[in-house]
Amino acid sequence: MALYSEKVMDHFRNPRNVGEIPDADGIGEVGNARCGDIMKIYIKVKDGIITDVKFNTFGCGSAIASSSMATELIKGKPISQALELTNKAVAEALDGLPAYKMHCSVLAEEAIRAAIKDYYDKNGIEYDKSQFPEPDEDKEIHED
Template sequence: MALYSEKVMDHFTHPRNVGSLPDANGIGEVGNARCGDIMKIYLKIENDIIVDVKFETFGCGSAIASSSMATEMIKGKPVDQALELTNQAIAEALDGLPAHKLHCSVLAEEAIRAAIDDYNKRSGKTPETPVIKG
């Protein structure tokens, strides 16, 4: 039995949407290097749609895979749908994470929220409904 699912290994080995966006209008960074995990999400939002997304991650295999999967799940989606993405959904999409790695999916969820917060701040918007965490 392997530590990670094939999905996790696929996203870790071939991460989707790696890099940065020079014209991002929402950037979120969570975690800290002391604890061994940093995730940075770049969003390009047009008409409340996430038209492009990139990530940079310093962290373990599941942190990289969670970032990759999360960016895939929100690309092309309306902002309010992206805000509904939960860490459970990310972990499920990866066919599960080991219990001690679930925080990696939480980090991905938080990074997306932080990037959208940043977009809202920049564009002078405040979210209409408060976000309820799953």
């Protein structure tokens, strides 16, 4: 069996929404280069809707595919819905990830949350802080 599903390979070979948004309303960056994964997600928001989203990722095939899939899943969606996106949903949309690559989907979820938090902070929007726990960089989450 191949390492990755066809869907992972498709999103890795043809990643959607690659790039930067110079006038982004929110930017989220998670991971660190030492561990070999950094995801940076840019969002544009209008009337509570994520109208555009782009990403840049330094990481393995599944990190790039997770970024691509996560941006697809939140594009055009209300912020409230984007906040509900879980790493599991990203992985499932990719037809699964190998167990030791699940942290890539976790990074994608965290990067989106970080971008939304940045948008809230920049615009002085009140929010429930418990919705945005600090990503713990020392702890790698591996879910089966």
